[in-house]
Amino acid sequence: AMTTRGHEALLLLLLAAVGATFVQADDLECSQDGPLGMITGEIRDWQITASSTFPSLDALYCQEKYGRLYLPNGRSWCAQQKGTSEWLQVDLGVEALVTGVMTQGRGDGKEWITAYRVTYSQDANKWNYVDTHLGTQRVFDGNVDSYSVKHNYFDQPVRARFIRLHPVKFRRHPSMRMEIIGCQPCKQLLSVPPYDRLSASSARGRNRKRTCDPSYGHILTNKGWCAKIINSNQWLQLDLGPPTKVTGLVTKGRGDGKGNAWVTAYRIAYSNDERLWTYYKDAAHQSPRIFGGNSDRNTERVHYLSKPFVTRYIRFHPVTWHRHISMRAGVYGCPHRGACGPGYFRVNNATRCQGNLAFGKNAYVNDAGDGGGGGGKHRKRHLGSRNSWQPDLPSNKAVDGVVARHSCDVLSNAEVNVPAWVVDLKTRQPVQGVFIYTGLNDSSIGASLTRHLDNLDRLEVYVAKRKFSDDRGSKKRKRKRNRRNRTRVAKKKLNDDRELKKRKGKTGLPERLHCGTIRSLNWALQRPRIHVPCSRLMNGRYVYLQARGSRMAYSRRWQFKTALCEVIVY
Template sequence: MLLVVGSYALSNCTGSKLGIESSEIPSENIRASSEYDAHSGAHRGRLNIEPTNDGIGAWAAKTNDLNQWIQVDLNEVKVVTGVITQGRNNYSQWVKSYEVLYGMDSSNWQIIVITVGTPKVFVGNTDTDTQVTNLFPFEIHARFIRINPMTWNNHICMRFEILGCPVKTKFCTDPLGVEEGTIALTASTQYDARHGPEYGRLNTTPKKGNIGAWGARSYDQNQWIQADIGALKWVTGVITQGRNWTYSQWVTTFEVLYSIDGNNFKYIIEADDTTMEFVGNANRNSQVTNLFPKPVIARYIRIHPTAWLHAICLRFEVLGCSDVDQSLMLTCPANVTLPTDKGVNTALVDYSRNITTSLSEIRPDPTSYFPAYLTIGQTFFKFYASDDNSNEISCTFKT
């Protein structure tokens, strides 16, 4: 079976309004930490809303403190790229700065960050009605978006809209079998037989013969624990915990690698192509969910601890789509014409990050092919992928 799909590169989502202003999103999907009175509830927080008999021209919090927020349930997972905000219509009340959190449900939140541990503070409004658009440093996948005001003028009042697009690739968050014990775990090292990778499953508790987590033998940058999920699947994130029981041992930051074959691994990366570092745990038992910027197709998921408290100890689960996609897939940018440099036979734009495959290696290797050095008179070139049944697909770049 052959399947050719378009790239889900970061530039694909132009960021349309997702339905707050238009009321496609119903009022019951918009909630807030508090409201000043019945005329200033979260449902009054729609972009461009004006005062009516039903309420004022904005959401207004009951109290002015850092515990206030307004959030929206988008009804389904979307690619989210940014927000638009306004102050209160006809009153000098607005939010001057804020943070943004996101999640797949209304309980587990991640915050938009600049770097690991440093939340991004967005610049908000300076008057009542001017729309201020803030785009995120990277696209996120989320169903719930929460805005947390940090500073304000006179009173916390806001109108807002969310920008984004429908998800074109699968984005499920099903547990893929680590906790239930149906998939195999391996690790770089284990402290002893009681600290083996088989004890690294989410919610493992100490029993006879184990310590309630995987524990590495060495505390260095060469340690990892890995899950073989048994088949190629869409993988979207991980859940982590520290060591159960009385020991304060957990991983505070980590990287994630993925592979089709268990030999060739790639890192989950940021929008700027740097390796993404995830924020891990801050205690023994709380579950911390980290979602990837976009889904990956993989059979093997490897967690690489980069910082820890006292010892490298970890329990985890892998999230993704439980149904298996065994299609041969090659993703490429569509209808690309590469610029060449003033007659020099070199295609300068590096598209290697936008070419991915499943079940196969890409020929030639995109990471070593760009910049593309063209033969005299060459007007196009191709990348190929094939499966075990000799089915082959390709994508073409014109010059």
């Protein structure tokens, strides 16, 4: 038989292996095309190059950066030579489905392109011409004056990152402005709130949380993440949700604070399970590539990847920095489409997929006395190993990703007054709410629970940073706890225990750990899916789900119970 560690290893390997299936085979499916960024400035100046440019001392506004459509008249790209070997190139950054081009003359009434060819490439090394339907190089008709705009369609769209326009015929001098038409579904910012989950190796100001917290590390904030420890072992991690294709990186410095601080160089690593990490390398680097960082606090620095990869987690590892390790970071890539897959869910049909923090974690059921105040004899059952996940345990069936009759646990007051289901998230996590699938849409489950649900008064959710223990009577544990009480952290734990003792038999866990409550009003507890949003953002490792009955339910004749077919923590 396979050991529990074997079960855990197999589960992680399967999750890592299935990561590639989250991205559709054709990630360039487009609903509609449009301008790709020359007009709007989304394509930066450094992405526009040319075979040559007319000397700026002889003619102003002839550099490559002026080769954008609709610039003021008199500004355009002007080739140095009057020949057909000149070209203007645009790096789209990310692979695109290109459907056509738009051109315009210089806008001076004298110079424009009357005919041109188009070549395209994925790597700027191997180039192909845009062909006609007969397979010959197509020569496109250009402009008829220096002001009007001409739009030419391709016979078939082409997949390309680099596009070049080669003048064939021109009026007086090869000068032009241009725009590329197509779509880039894999050039969207993936790490945006509220779906981004950021964490870090260390952070300053965790108590005040005015700034420097990892949650301020996304690219859209005006603050930033600041490492508490200053060395090259620090990192900022982004959780992208379902594994998806990453095509680019963007960074900024810290946006607030009196001093200027930013990262000047960094590496990246990626993983699907947070255990096995791979540093990014490309064809030009045998060792992990070092990306250039920022030179001020607010200017974006963008890098497009020559070798995109599929991942869920990505870490930014600062290598060098200015004054302090502080940064904001973002990731470009393909938004996930289709089913969410194991370990992910949608809050509703229109939201993005996001991770279930409880999926595959250890869970157990016990008396609320373990969390304070349920009364009755403590009976812990379905307790899984702390270091491994055991899918065959009843309590763990509520976090196995399966909503079915054979995969449910039950909370009941048959043995204790206030039963509690607990899941260990393994690390402290920000928690926004909980979804509970009760299985009441399954007739076989609903029939057996309906009469017991009438006695269920409410479900309460608590989020705690530590597990509350009921073994306070053990002399050994008392001595150990007393030694820890000499530190500040242990004193806080002692205060928690005192508060629990005062509240015993009354309201259960401390009120400051309370996330939310769903009561039986309007049949809220008899729905197939119950949503318990937290009243505020909670941060903790242990999520408690307590069931409480009406006053009649505490007599021996009246019992309540509810099924936990799946519990999702987000």
